[in-house]
Amino acid sequence: MYCIRRPFPTIIVALALAVLPSRASALELWLLAGRQLDFLLGEVSGDASYEHIRYTTQFHKPFGGSPGLMKVAEYFEAKAREYGLEDVRLVRQKSDEAPWQARAASLWMVEPEIRLLADLHQTPLRLADYSRSADVEAELVDVGAGLSDSDYHDKKVKGAIVLAHGPAPGVMEQAVWERGALGLVCFPDPDELYFPVNALGYPDQIRWIELPEKGSGNQEPAFAFVLSEREGRTLRTKLRSATRPIKVHAKVDAEYGGEPWMVMVEGFIRGTEIANQDVVITGHLQEEKYSANDDGSGCANTLEIGRALAKLIREGKLPRPRRNLRFWWTTEIGSERRYFADHPEEAGKILLNINQDMVGANQGLDVLRVQNITQVPFSRAHYLTALAEHVVRYLVDANTPQLSIWQGGGSSAALRPIYAALGTRHRYNAAVIPFHNSTDHMTFTEAPIGVPSITFTNWPDNYIHTSDDDLWNVDRTQLQRNAFAVAYLALVAASASDESVPRLATLVYDSALAHLATDAASAHRIIIKATSESLPEAYRLARNQIQQGILRERHALETVSAAGTAGSPQARVVNDLLAALGVTEKTMMAELESYITALHGGDVPDAAVSGIEKMMARKLPRVAAGPTEFEKAREKVKAVNGLHGLMAFEVMNFVDGKRTALEVYEAVKAESLYAGEDYYGNVTPEKVDQYLKNLEQSGLISFR
Secondary structure, eight states, X not given: OOOOOSOOOHHHXXXXXXXXXXXXXXXXXXXXXXXXXXXXXXXXXXXXXXXXXXXXXXXXXXXXXOHHHHHHHHHHHHHHHHTTOEEEEEEEEEOSSOOXXXXXXXXXXXXXXXXXXXXXXXXXXXXXXTOOOEEEEEEEXXXXXXXXXXXXXXXXXXXXXXXXXXXXXXXIIIIIITTOOOEEEEOOOTTSEXXXXXXXGOTTOOBOOBOOSSOTTOOOOOOEEXXXXXXXXXXXXXXXXXXXXXXXXXXXXXXXXXXXXXXXXXXXXXXXXXXXXXXXXXEEOOBSSSOIIIIIIHHHHHHHHXXXXXXXXXXXXXXXXXXXXXXXXXXXXXXXXXXXXXXGGGGGGEEEEEEESSOOBOTTSOTTXXXXXXXXOGGGOOXXXXXXXXXXXXXXXXXXXOHHHHHTTSOXXXXXXXXXTTSOOOOOOEEEEOOOOSSTXXXXXXXXXXXXXXXXXXXXXXXXXXXXXXXXXXOHHHHHHHHHHHHHHHHHHHHOOGGGHHXXXXXXXXXXXXXXXXXXXXXXXXXXXXXXXXXXXXXXXXXXXXXXXXXXXXXXXXXXXXXXOTTOTTHHHHHHHHHHHHHHHHHHHHHHHHHHHHHHOSOOOOOOOOHHHHHHTTOXXXXXXXXHHHHXXXXXXXXXXXXXXXXXXXXXXXXXXXXXXXXXXXXXXXXXXXXXXXXXXXXXXHHHHHHHHHHHHTTSEEEO
């Protein structure tokens, strides 16, 4: 049993209190003047965003230069011009994915009865992307999952069409390329998790399926028709009870090949003074038919933000910002990487990015749906994280009814709600979370670009990449709230000046205290789990957690200086708060040592440093390639078993030619412990050292 020998340190109490700011501060957006805020709240419209989604849901718009993708791009180009954005252009970019489109496709049962099973005119999702043309009549054979030899035991599939519930690429390999089947009819396994949900709860969804363009041996895929889980089970039952073979007729008219391309649209609201600190707002154009929330909502909101801000500036209700506001509608991830490869100098002209990917979820349809907003990765620490926490906290509180307000004689309704005229009256279920990737913001934060970025992405979502991602599951109210949040963030960043530095710096400092409370808690968990034998190593990790937390918050606070003029009187606030963080670090370190003594007794041990850590301290990695080389080699870097992909991402990001390999490990380790190992896994020196070696082998970094 542990014995507490001295009073519990008060610094943790103070830090913990910082996690929960007062209601007054939470319900005040004080980085814009009152009238400007009121105009912004009144002008941004979720109803207007929704109308743009009506248009985009008409088209199937996958990667690979599809006609639907170009139609949607042309729509946003035309609307951006109509709404008064400047220097609008549509850019056709090079791509690695060949164009594909299907003109017609149908699947009929022809024996023992006539029945239409699937048709492209029902929805393009009925045919898997990259299916090839065919006109065949053959027996339908059930192969179960269709992924293993046992699934094909005693079954003749050569010259047949197979029914399977396994992933289509795997079934294509086993049934068509290995055993000579003519094509596939696929439906989801009711027990297979597809993103966060299994098919059993949504039996009538048609899922978006994509075949590989080529097999490992350069084989051409055949075709795959897509059924819902209910339709697949019904057909399987019919096959099992049939007294004679069931025959189907599959007909596909599809075109594959030609010059690969993708597309992005760009527009500006030009700033008055600063041309090399652009604030970029992104949403991506390509996805399957419908894709109302992913990412029709993000594209529509980006357009609505551009319209609202341009109109308010034109009418004199908002001043023109000092920095450029830049609006990008992209082919997800590929457009940005291609753009930076073609224009490597542009990355240095971008201050930050705010991405919107799935920002219209009707949260009343599914209790799982949460509007998540990521923090900036720790490798790109920036005031944007504190600013996002500020506006999200406001929107959550303002749109949540409070019993205490009603008990005091006020209205039982939400305090300062934002509702679209035709939207719901739901609360704003939102949270700021540790960073993730897999959407456009990652292309800004990743090396060698290095631009701070966040994304608004609702997750989990039971409708993504299915026929259910349609207009009916989008809420105009949530569109409006998220559009307002992004507009506020972008406008504050683009307009920041000497006058706003004190408030912005104070906001970042207050947020830093809350973040450091999390670091302190992480350090305490490390110590309380330690044995007497492991205490020296635990002390090193706990101390590193605090040191890295202070470094992160210092970097974030230093970015506020760029908002104003170097050496201005207002900039002294940043310097004073940086000095205060130095005092906080000393206090937290002293408190940590007191905590160790209280729990374990005796003196604080020397921090243990392992042999591999000493070796890593002598290695200095630096980036050795540019955007073009990264675009070609990034996906070929060998993964390290047990190293979370997001932490591998951060290993690369922390390489700056100044940090040793050991310091890269220390930074990534602290980030993983801040979120928790359940979130980011266990980061070890061995894993980081090996991943750095893999990066070196790929030519992306070198050591000196």
